[in-house]
Amino acid sequence: MPANPIRSTRLAQDPPPKHSPLVPTVVVASYKGGVGKTALTVAIAERLAWAGLRVLLLTCDSQEDARHRLGVQASDPVVARRTYGSDGSVTVLGIRGSKAVDLLYRIGPDRLGLGSFDLAVVDTPPEVQGGSLPGVLLFTPVDGTDAARNLLTMLQRTPGNTDIMLIRTGREDPADWAHNAATIERVLGRDLDFLEDPLPISKQIKQAHDAGRSVWTLPRSGITLEYLSSIDRLAQTxxxxxxxxRSWPSMPSQSAAAAYVPGWDDDE
Structure with a gap:
């Protein structure tokens, strides 16, 4: 006599978590690599430090590019700190998976012996779970149609208590970008914000990141000025x-160290 198969009844899935991190948190995430995610993360963290905040920068990508782009050397401690002005600082720590969740939601940086922070900034690997942290401000860079499809896959997992801001990296007509952002919002069926001006990347910005040099030391002109102005707005958010x-503190002035010639120095 054949055995009688008995199938299990599927339990109802847990609802998306509605927790909030123990310290205000900004996450920069993209399901696609190569969209300038880590560059954004580091520049935002540094700008917030220049505003006088104590920033904890968590690099959850195994490559830990954020450490290099902050000028941290391989010989530096695992927990490395950089100061900005009289009060601000960026402390960078490589941490991944459940340990990052422990730090942000269950234990907190103070109880882990890292100290107290005003805000955490998280650089995520290009994976679908990058946008799934609840109760955070989520910046999502996108650089084209394929990236937008990947972005939709990621954002479908984003909890309802996370605020989303879309960022277009590279050149695009602002009207087309506004239309595309509205399309993403409609497909997701939830409200979101987007940075109105597409974010250009200049040759000087790329060179600074590759050399581990702060973009805030660059002469503010041309495409570099457009980039830094957009980063300033994201950091203000x-x-x-x-x-x-409280009013948003202005960035200390930076005098140009070399001549700048419009049209000739505007390479992307």
């Missing part, structure tokens, strides 16, 4: 989650 009633 993060600042408002920490200090909603």
């Amino acid at each position: 993060a600042w408002e989650r920490v200090h909603p009633r």
Whole structure:
């Protein structure tokens, strides 16, 4: 007599988590690599430090490119700290998976002996779970149609209590970008924001990142100025989650160290 198969009944899935991190948190995530994610993360963290915040930068990518781009050497401690002005700092730590969740949601950096921070900034690997942390401000860079499809796959996992801001890296007509952002919003069926001006990448920006040099030391002109102005706006959005009633501190002035010639120095 044949055996009678008994199938298990599938339990209802847990609802998406509605937790919030123990320290205000910004996440920069993309399901596609090569869209300037780590460059954005480091530049935002440094700008917030220049505004006087104590920033914890978590690099969750195994390559830990964020450490190099902050000028951290291989011989430096696992937990490395850089100061900005009289009060601001960026402390960078490589951490992944459940350990990152422990730090952000279960234990907190203070109880782990890292100290107190005003805000955490998280650089994620190009994986679908990069956008799944609850209760954070999520910046999502995208650089084209294929990246937008991947982005939709990632954002479908994003909890409802996470705020999403889309960022177009590279050149695109602003009207086309606004249309594409509205399409992504409609497909997802949820409200989101987008950085209005596409974010250009200049030759000087690329060279600075490759050399582990802060982009905030570059002469502010041409495409580099456009890039830094957009980073400033993103950092201000993060600042408002920490200090909603305080004005955004201006960036210290930076005099150009070399001649700049429009048209000739605008290589992307």
